[in-house]
Amino acid sequence: MRDRSQGRSCEPEREGRNRTHAAVGPTADSAPGGYTPRCPEQSLLHRIVREQLEPFLARARETGRPAPRFVEQELRAYLRCGVLAHGFLRLHCDACKLDRLVPFSCKRRGFCPSCGGPRMADTAAHLVDCILPEVPIRQWVLTLPYPLRYRCAYNARLTSQALRAFLRAFFAELRRRARNRWDVARGQCGAVTFIQRFATELRSDAHRALCALVDLR
Numbered sequence: 001m002r003d004r005s006q007g008r009s010c011e012p013e014r015e016g017r018n019r020t021h022a023a024v025g026p027t028a029d030s031a032p033g034g035y036t037p038r039c040p041e042q043s044l045l046h047r048i049v050r051e052q053l054e055p056f057l058a059r060a061r062e063t064g065r066p067a068p069r070f071v072e073q074e075l076r077a078y079l080r081c082g083v084l085a086h087g088f089l090r091l092h093c094d095a096c097k098l099d100r101l102v103p104f105s106c107k108r109r110g111f112c113p114s115c116g117g118p119r120m121a122d123t124a125a126h127l128v129d130c131i132l133p134e135v136p137i138r139q140w141v142l143t144l145p146y147p148l149r150y151r152c153a154y155n156a157r158l159t160s161q162a163l164r165a166f167l168r169a170f171f172a173e174l175r176r177r178a179r180n181r182w183d184v185a186r187g188q189c190g191a192v193t194f195i196q197r198f199a200t201e202l203r204s205d206a207h208r209a210l211c212a213l214v215d216l217r
Contacts (some may be wrong), residue, residue, distance in 0.1 A: 040082045040114065048080055068154060069111050081106035082114060096113050110197070127192060142166050142208040154195060163193060163208060170212070189213065 080086040178187040
């Protein structure tokens with residue numbers, strides 16, 4: 001298929017960044033029984049966010065503690081993701097004369113299940129196939145005092161500093177264990193860290209999940 005035309009809604013772009021393309025949807029003349037596009041605006045999650053976003057933001061402003069801008073951007077981008085009214089590409093196949101409309105995706109990582117799911121799977125496959133060696137791996141979780149968690153939720157520099165301090169202490173402890181148990185003088189440590197920004201009940205709770213290599217021999 002090739003790109004024939006690019007569609008835009010009358011609403012101007014709110015963010016000046018490139019956008020990729022998500023689920024492919026057929027036009028009215030596509031063959032029956034073919035690909036069925038997803039309809040995110042008909043899902044329960046989309047309906048809840050669509051109906052409750054503005055009241056939620058208004059209540060937060062009334063309390064004097066408005067929602068962070070990145071939270072609002074994440075939710076608004078999710079509402080536009082995969083919806084043809086917010087922009088699309090039209091693809092045409094010269095061989096079978098089939099047209100498809102490809103809605104833009106939000107490319108976000110925090111909330112959208114359509115964009116976050118494939119990214120999560122690709123990241124896991126890349127780590128397993130290309131990064132992590134075949135050694136035992138243990139998960140560690142770094143939690144912080146609540147006042148510091150809230151500050152880290154809004155301060156990327158503080159988050160990085162806290163993570164570096166934790167890794168220095170953690171790697172030092174692993175090297176000490178390797179030296180005492182296996183007589184390894186200069187063990188090399190490795191870890192992959194993922195930052196989780198909310199708890200199971202969706203309240204702000206920045207913590208770090210660390211996948212650490214535990215075989216230093």
